[in-house]
Amino acid sequence: MLASERASFSMVFVKIGLVPDMGALYTLPRSVGMSLAKELMLTGRRLGAEEAKRLGLVHAIHPVDDLGLAARRFAARFVHAPREAVALTKRAVNSAFESSFEASLSTEAQAQSVASAAGYFQDAVSGFLRGEALGFDWDRLCKEA
Template sequence: MENRDSDFRESHLAIHDGIAVFTHANPTHRNALTQALRQDYSEMIDRVRTDDTIKALVLTGSGGSFCAGADIRAMRDRITGVTPERDAGDAARGRILRLHDWLERLRGLEIPVIAAVDGPAFGAGFSIALAADFIVASRTATFSMVFNRLGVLPDMGAIHILPRLIGLAKARDLLMTARPVGVEEAVELGLVYQVCDPSSLINAAMELAGRFALAPQPAIGLTKRLLSRSFDMDYGTFVDMEGCAQSACATSADHRDAVLRFLDRQPARYDWDRMASEHAARASKEPA
């Protein structure tokens, strides 16, 4: 597949061999979630959703920072009246609703999403990382629900998502203290899937994304969809959804191929352990 690169306002999208890499590209301001970057996310997600050749999405930052949080300069301008708002309260509510418009679409992508985190993932940056299915972090990564330091509550769904990932007591700690969390603690909390050196971060994220290239797309997508809703429905409703989802998978080409391969004693196309071993073997042969 050919390379397909696109420059947005404060980001860059590269698509190669079925993997899309979306890079926050405003390192001077530590890739803060500005209005421009929010618009970039909305447009990027629309493109990824409509491109069937994309099998996985990697989110990352540039200049040693994933995303240091909200745009504090814009906050200052609103507070000081540089950019006056007709109704500040309603305007703030509108910003949150517009933000969730693309954030929910990001969480709803039916492909694996991997956050490759280097340096700070603070506030909004932490929330974006939480929207991913896997977090690959460098040894210099730091996470913080910094919102309370600014006199606001954690938004972007963090209060809803974090306790479901790490439990209520641990989530209460991170959400209310706003303290920074290093990569070792993030691993202990179950937030980080893999840790690597900063120099190998993107390669590690790309390798993980590449292992989904042969994954059965209907099954992966529907697994994500059911997982995201499983905490919010009763068991009977879940079983109904499971039945509908499985009926779609059972009639897919991926299922047919997998069954016939098994009966013909052929290796499965999607075998996580085998693909990991093959990658390790290739890496061992590459010059240092």
């Protein structure tokens, strides 16, 4: 998630006598840990952008006037990303807390089988053998942005 330096975040529900919703009871403890999630949910304390970034809730902070452009540039880096690998990775990571280690290894093996059969992987290997740069190189794309 990208944020402006003026962004703030709060689990305001308790202030109005409600329980966190929209999946917050599930996602926040997994994002920041049980203790901090409870504190945030039970106090309604407001987090500034810098604290949210330190906690891993925000990926990057940008000036408010540059946020839209920064978001578009961030998204544009994924244009040439391997769709199969990205989708499979997201699905596997999203289930990581509900899976045993053994189940995660099985998911990993199945996903790797699907990804390695995709055209993107085949093209990447062929290009590598010819000495070509990878089509999706996040570090290079960040330098170019």
